[in-house]
Amino acid sequence: MVAPLKGLGILVTRPRDQAERLMAEIARRGGKPWWLPGLEIAPPADPAALDRALDALPQCQWAIFVSPTAVAQAWPAITARGGLPAGLRLAAVGRGTGRELAARGMAAVLTPSEQADSEALLALPEFSAVGGQRVILFRGEGGRTLLADTLTARGAVVIHAVCYRRVRPQADTGAVLEAWRAGRIAAVTVFSRDSLDGLVELLGAQGQDLLQQTPLFAPHPRIAEHARQLGCARVIVTAPGEEGILAALQDFADRARY
Numbered sequence: 001m002v003a004p005l006k007g008l009g010i011l012v013t014r015p016r017d018q019a020e021r022l023m024a025e026i027a028r029r030g031g032k033p034w035w036l037p038g039l040e041i042a043p044p045a046d047p048a049a050l051d052r053a054l055d056a057l058p059q060c061q062w063a064i065f066v067s068p069t070a071v072a073q074a075w076p077a078i079t080a081r082g083g084l085p086a087g088l089r090l091a092a093v094g095r096g097t098g099r100e101l102a103a104r105g106m107a108a109v110l111t112p113s114e115q116a117d118s119e120a121l122l123a124l125p126e127f128s129a130v131g132g133q134r135v136i137l138f139r140g141e142g143g144r145t146l147l148a149d150t151l152t153a154r155g156a157v158v159i160h161a162v163c164y165r166r167v168r169p170q171a172d173t174g175a176v177l178e179a180w181r182a183g184r185i186a187a188v189t190v191f192s193r194d195s196l197d198g199l200v201e202l203l204g205a206q207g208q209d210l211l212q213q214t215p216l217f218a219p220h221p222r223i224a225e226h227a228r229q230l231g232c233a234r235v236i237v238t239a240p241g242e243e244g245i246l247a248a249l250q251d252f253a254d255r256a257r258y
Helices: 016-028 047-054 068-080 095-102 118-122 146-153 174-181 193-213 221-229 241-256
Strands: 009-012 032-035 040-042 062-065 089-092 134-140 157-167 187-189 216-218 235-237
Touching: 009 016, 009 174, 016 032, 016 068, 016 241, 032 174, 047 068, 047 157, 062 068, 062 095, 068 095, 068 134, 068 157, 089 095, 095 241, 118 146, 134 146, 146 157, 174 193, 187 241, 193 221, 216 221, 216 241, 221 235
Parallel strands: 009 032, 009 187, 062 089, 062 134, 134 157, 187 216, 216 235
Antiparallel strands: 040 157
């Protein structure tokens, strides 16, 4: 088997469940994955609020899931109510989120074909005229408000189904920093600004120089710009999702060999 990432040490900063998939794929391609989560996923601070939001499901025309995490965290509560109502239209902010819904038997999911963000979803013709429609938005606590704000401005009634929150992990950085200083980590992958902020906090002053000097791979220009503002000298913007990250890492590894 060809090992396109052979010998490449790659730091994965995703929460545990998502990191396991990415790390397994890196290892399958011959790379050496290291894990240091910039954030972890926890239940919402007010689980009862999710139940109240789900009460509105039968009256909704659309359900929008903002991330794969939103699907995974909301699904047990949805299943406990017998699933999503017939006739409810589904949308996902990115293809990865769409795949999570497809894995749960949801075949018809509206997803942007290009960029995986709120702007791309809002640009779809299905969301240009939503006056009077009820939209339930499955999301985490905090985060961007563009999607909800724009839909509301266009006349939709938006119900917020907050199904998780992001928390700073308590992680031991010792092994990662030792490997990094020894030159065994050649790339960093980051999937959100929150996880990058969490990584910076975890690394502290002793690790920030390493982060700033190491090529950082990000699947969206906003994340890349945030990394540059934090002093990262070499930031590579990839195509969306894990596929985009892996393709860019492979290109990076190929170039490093020549």
